[in-house]
Amino acid sequence: MNYIIWNKIDKLKDLEPEVWFNSYPQSKTKTLILIDDVYVIFAEDERKNLQLDENSTNDDVAKAYIKKLEEENKRAEEEAKNREEAEKSLVDKVNQLEKDKLNLSLANVQVLEQMEKEKQDLALANVELMEQVQTYKAELESKIKELEKLIKNNG
Secondary structure, eight states: OOEEEOOSSSOBTTBOHHHHHHHOGGGGTSOEEEETTTEEEEHHHHHHHTTOOTTOOHHHHHHHHHHHHHHHHHHHHHHHHHHHHHHHHHHHHHHHHHHHHHHHHHHHHHHHHHHHHHHHHHHHHHHHHHHHHHHHHHHHHHHHHHHHHHHHHHO
16 A cells, blocks of 8 residues: 655645645644545544554554554455355355255155055055955855755754
């Protein structure tokens, strides 16, 4: 990052001193420092804010402010990276949950299909058993009648 300590006489960013004085009235009594053509600070204020020694130079103030900006930018980048990683992790978890949900749904369908097949098999087996019972019943009734005839004839 670059900085300019303005002398209140020369143009700054191709603007006359009066433009700066009008935009930043403090610049009439304080030392304006322009950092990276973006940040306007006043040395006297930032010296206090940054807790620098009263005897620190304007260059010291500018460098300390730049260091603070770089630290803030680094922190912001780390926070953004952490948020991005957390978001990616959350998206991965949501995707896994969706896959698990789909797999459970498929398993549920398979279980229901198997249950339906077993239900049909049981119904068929029940019908077969009923047919066998009817056949045995008919055979028993026939044998009972034969026995009754035999008893009548022998008796």
